[in-house]
Amino acid sequence: MDSHGIENCCLYMLPSLLLMGNFPPEKKEDHEQAEKNTQTGEKCLDYLERLFQRHGELVGRHPAVFLIAPLLVAGLLSVGVVNVQMADDMRELYTPPGSVSLDEYRQHSQFLSDGNYSTSGVFYIGIARRDGGNLLQLDYANFIDQLNQFVLNNLTFDFEGKRLSFDRDVCSKSVSCTKSNEVFRLVIDAYFNPRLSGNADVKLTYPVAWIFGNRMFLGGLFGGVRTDPARGGRISSVSMVHLIYQYPTFERQKLVESFEQAVRDHLATLTSQSPWNDNLEFHTYSSSTLKDEVSRTTLYALPYFPISVLLLTALLVSVLCTGDSTTSKPLEGLAGLVNSLLAIAAAFGLVAAVGVPYNSTVTVVPFITLALAVDDTFILLAAWHQTDRRLEPARRLGLCLKDAGPAITVTVSTDVFSFLIGMFSSTPAVSSFCIYTVAAILFDYIFQLTFFCAVAAYGGRREANSRHCLFYWKTVEKRSNEIPTTTTTTPTTTTTNPPARVNPVQRILSKFYAQFWQWSASRPLVLLVYTVYLVVSLYGASTIRVNLTPDNLLVTNSPLRRYIWLAERYIYPQGFSADVYILNAPDMRNRTQLRRVQQFVDELEHSRFAVGHDSTSFWLEPFQRYMQHLGADDDEFYDYLHDFVHLSSNERWTRHLRFDQRPGRQHLLTQFSLTTGFKITDWVSRSDMVVQWRQLCDRYSDLKPVVYDEYNFIADQVVSLKTTTLQEVGVAFCCMGLVCALFIRQRDVLFWVLWSLFSMDLGVIGLLALWNLDMDPTLVVSVLMSIGLTVDFTIHMAYHYHRHQERCWLKRMLTLFDLAGWPLIEGGLCTLLAMLSLVFVSSHVASVFLRTVLLVVVLGLFHSLIVLPALFTLTHWPEKVAGSVSSVVSRDLSSFFFSATFSVCILHRNHNRETISTDMRCTSGTSARCNDQDDGSDAVVRKRSIHQLTLCNENSRSKKHNNITKHIIRHDRSFHNVLTRWTYSNIQC
Template sequence: MRSAALDEEVGCSSAPTKCVGGKDAENRATDADPCGGNSSSKSTNSPSTSENFGQKAENEALIIPQLDLTGAQIEDDIIKNTQTQRSQPRRKLISLWSYFTLRGFFQLVGRTVGMQPYAYLTVAALLSSQALGMYWMVLKDRIRDGYTPTNAPSRVETDIIREFWNSSGDPMITMMLLKARDKGSMHRPEYLDESQRVIDFLYNNFTVEHKGVTLRFSEMCAPYCNMNKVLQLFKMGYDNELKRVTNGQSPSTTNNLSYPVASIGGISINLDRSFFGVRLQNKSLNATKDKGLPIEKRITNMEHVELVLTLFRGDRENQLRDEQLSKWELAAYEWSIKTYKGNLVELQLVGTEILDSEMMKDGKRMTPFFAAGFGFMITFVSVCVFLSAIYYDALDRGKILVGIGAVTCPILAIVSTYGLISMLGLRINSFMLVMPFLVMGIGVDSCFLMIHSWQRMSRNGYSVVERMGMVYEEVCPSITITSLTDFLSFAIGALAPTPETRLFCLATSIAMAFTFILQLVFFGPILALATRFEHNDTKPRQAIGWRDKVDRVWQKILRIYCRLIGHRIFTICIVSATCVYWYFGIIGLMNMKTRLDVAKILPKNSPLQQPNYILTHIVWSEYHPVTVLINNPFDVTNRTQTNRFWELVDEFQSMPNAKGPESSLIWLKDYIHFSYYGEPYDNALKSVLSDWDFLLGDNEPNKPIDPFKANLTTTKLGQFLRSPFYEHWGPFMKVSNSSEGRLKIDRFWMTIAYQNTSSWETRIGLMEQWRSIVAR
């Protein structure tokens, strides 16, 4: 039986066999021929014969499928088998090289995920542990300079003026807006009294704790503690005139409470920086003699004052003072909206720290929306996964794990990004609070692609390793391309010159990278673990019943769609619609106006919406100052230099929308007056001691001096800056001692006021003109 099987296997027959290939080949063929010669003896020793034949055929690399081949055919088979054996190393190299392709690499990754899912989950846990950095997360916007490009001219201008102030940051400027609750005028006596009381309280008595230190603004306001001197002088003159009129006396000639420039004891003060929404009385009426008018209208030329504005200004000279001023501003804001309950005056505070805080509060208000989005997302994913499993008849407990994993993957990427950003010492701005919505959409979309590919192979009988290798090979290249595109797009944005945009793009690019990595090392192992919950039934199920109907419906829809997109008319319509879309897109891009509108970045119910409206439509409409810094030494004795200075001032004051010389803050005007007329003590005392007019008498106002003709020296400059009436000019100047022992002016700044500047276009136009004047 063994011999017969061997004979059948090698194909022996009674026909003689020819062996070709020379003498040696003939001998070898004869020795190995099981059919020739002594047939009976070979059949009895068939096992050894078979072994010898196999060994010799292997040694000679010759396998003869049939023994009735011709010599040429045998020779061809030898050549082919020799070539096949030589090509085996090349095939191994090609097989190895295939793993260096994108599909081959991801197939290898997928197979390792299928073999060791827990190892990959450990990597995902280590990567997600960066979320612990959220403990140090700081939510903060920078309205002052966060939306200004680093290469903008205003950056250079800001650095110059910071150098002038010798400050590491911009000064804190908190604006207090005071309006009458009954919509009446704010220059009524009781309303001015309440305004002064609130201002004095915040300056001197309102305290806040910071790092164990009790803070008062009066201790932090230097060198701007006299910023509200104008309002104090007006109130002093107002009370004096009120007392005189109440006692039946005539108004004092030393006090003139007229808007926009008042005179108190011989000192001119600009009221247009403190009073807004002012309506003046009819000049034809003699208000001082009409006793039927309210008393405030008899001592001023103002009929109505809608708003009183005062400033709290402090220098951020170092990091500690910056923190203290910020803490005070936020505490004062909380006091104004929660504690202050004045019956007469409506109080509102506005500042950059307050605006930053409100923006972050608005960002935190998105938490319920994110929670709702997360809920909708996990519901949608779960429904899709379960419906797909029902359709493929592969419903099991593992699908719950898949649904949770698909949503958890982008969430881990989001919290890991926030943690990493915080550990790097960077802050989280309000833009970055929008990033989770973007990452959730992209991350879940990629997980759906993996789920779809994994679901289709549920009944094909693949092992976990094979199945994960094919899923990764099929899906991950496309996910890689889209993730890389998104990452590079935001990474390029991280190089933008605008700090707030740069932070947002940096965080989003990191989140995109984390999402992609976690899809490979977290969601892939989740799929591998979920595979173990599937049924062992590998028989393919044909679509029958309702599945067949669903399949037919979708196939029909797909055929209709394919015919539709292939139709010429549909193509023409799509191209036409695209051209129209591009046209309006280009037109909109060319007419787009970039601006930071506080009304748009704050919610409509924010407490800052009303003060922002007041600032935009009342304050900036009536008063918008520009700061002009003279950064070179100034010699008041040099007539050429002083004349050039006054020409520069005239150029600024003659621009469109300029309010005029009376609204400009220029220390040199007061110094000219001081140099010629000295201290206004007599007039000041007369305004205070108004009951002693029979001793002091009334003096006529001093005649104005033409600045172009004034002869000045610096001999009185020190006395001028020490004067209680002019000491508020100190922060406007930087002076030093000359070699002769006299004061010299190193640099100074001034402000020119403009009006009707509510629109951004107007302010931008003015800014361009200011820069062109300075650049000459």
């Protein structure tokens, strides 16, 4: 039997097929409950759609108000940027408030400043040869010693109109500062003195050297050390010398900056004048310098923002300019871009005005806002083109917002929820970033419904008057050979417009997409590839490690990166000193309490990362030998201690002791400090080391011990990331699930959407880990962003898949590609173009966001176009769709013929039985749909009540009119009483 015979047979069988749609009695209750749930969801959506429609009509009638008001609001709010507060201190940005490291830093500063509650600054000078050679040569050693003596004794700098001496005005206020790098001079004097080379009391070994009974830990001072086993382990070469200066800052940042700049200026002068200037490199480091270099990320990224704007401008103009100069929307597209810029200006001004600090991660917020916001412009303009051109502009804008408003609301809701979770992060940098981003997204949403809609209203008036899209003063005459109109129907609008031109790329991809799904092995192949993807993603996610390094916040050409590289290679693996403070000194005359102090130090020396007892510099050991030599009793501990530290040979110990300042108790020891050595291989080991320190300190809490290193705060961040990341991602995922559940009522579809969301996030994390990225605050923000972005891909595809219930798999895939696939590809391109300029920003922050967005777009398109359709077939078949006559008819009828398109349009108008006769036109490759001739009516699409059925042969090449007289079928909820009466004539397309 030929295709026409099958078609005619199906038409005669149609009444019987409708009767087959009755639900079995045992499923009646389930169906009625499903109907109630559907009705509730539809009522909510109907209310939302009516609200958007009324708003659109209001804007259409008064566009001037909605055009000017956003401009004034954005202009006023943008003034707030003058109050912006820069936050670029790593300790403040990446340490949770109230963390242990902040308290450790405060106690460390107070001790070094002799209790005057002034902060302590640390300045490092790293010196190495450019050829990596040995610095332990006489000329180099003398040069470095002269540099150290100049800084300590002769360096001067300008501060607040005065010429200050670092020695007299700053360093002399702290004993620790005056003794800076004294070990270096002792070592080089002994090393180059020929009379001491064979002295048994001088052992220049590493990491501990002995000079006349004085034990000296050289870790942190020398790096890249090589020893000579033939000479008893004597040091033979040094690749790096590390000078360290600890000084009081008196809470005056300008003083710190002036001092550090004076040192850098002196280093520049020395290297230009010295005979070996081409072979020595100097690298300075401090928290202040790190702040300055972190701030450079902002200066590097923002200049590339106009590139993103230009790229999006080119894309908008190229996509929105068609062959029709009246209906093209290039200016409206540019208005959408201006809308995003206004949102960025208003958001940054408002957030800065309320005191939220600006940090380097916030720099990428404008790029992200562009990527998220321009997609809404495409959605609104696409909805505008679906409206009837014969309607007045205000009416068209209302129908446009009725269709696009809920879609934009869903997108904004998912994006806001994903970043809203990060606003409550314990990491200040993450919290600030999310606050700026949420504000920008919300302002963009508000301006889309006001400013952009007002521009669209003016564009509608221009279009109604047949004005040119670019040259408004020109009137475009209608061509006599205008393409015949076709009828299209959407859930909210019914239009009679010329057929839209299809993009050539879209046509090619659509053809390939159809051929792929027509292939019998397509779905098994997709599931196989998807399984491999899951395995790879899971492996990558399991290998990711939490890590936070200072160089991740620096631009690629920052001079600090070289210093960090040298320190990580030469200093930290061989040993460095940590400061240990006993802030509640016990009664040292009591042997029990004295042994407790010694036990604490012993456990610290034998901890996992410790160098050992020889690296410890503790005044108690030489003092006990002193007491034994004099035969002093334990009760005389404090009396002899004062005599001990006043000896010239022991003067260096005074900086480690703090005595009671109350009258009559000046001889009592209240606090003291010591140093001991540790070595680590990477920053993750540093975090484990700090955690071990704190666990040990907790066991000796009565002593109030503190083990301090400059980078203790990194350990706090690494430890908190392990828990807060899981919490934030979990809460964000649940919020996304709730948003999806509001718009997807079918449980199996909802399950696969949530599974795909989890799958994409797993892929983003896993592939970023395989891309050699570690988990740090920047990556956490990127993952939160990816959760919001990935929902947009899945929810659109799932919605259209559920909505179009064609049994023919090929036709369903084509429909999905046209309605969801191609728009998702366009949106993905917009997102990539908005972030593309970050390629030129040589910083870790920009690189992470760019890689994340790239993976989100690729994985989003892979899941939405390939994976989701294949997953749906595992549980979701057309037979499982219950509800309307349309689903029943399409389920039963499509199994008989495949060449015909069966299209059902359902009209509901006041529940009255009606008979409608419609003149339909069928075009090859499209399905005929119902057209409500009363464009101004309040007819809405329903799944119940009055149904209008049309049938048309899809594959027919002729384009004749198809006159069909339809009689309306009215049925009750359970579909038991179906009354049908069919007449048809000349059914031939």
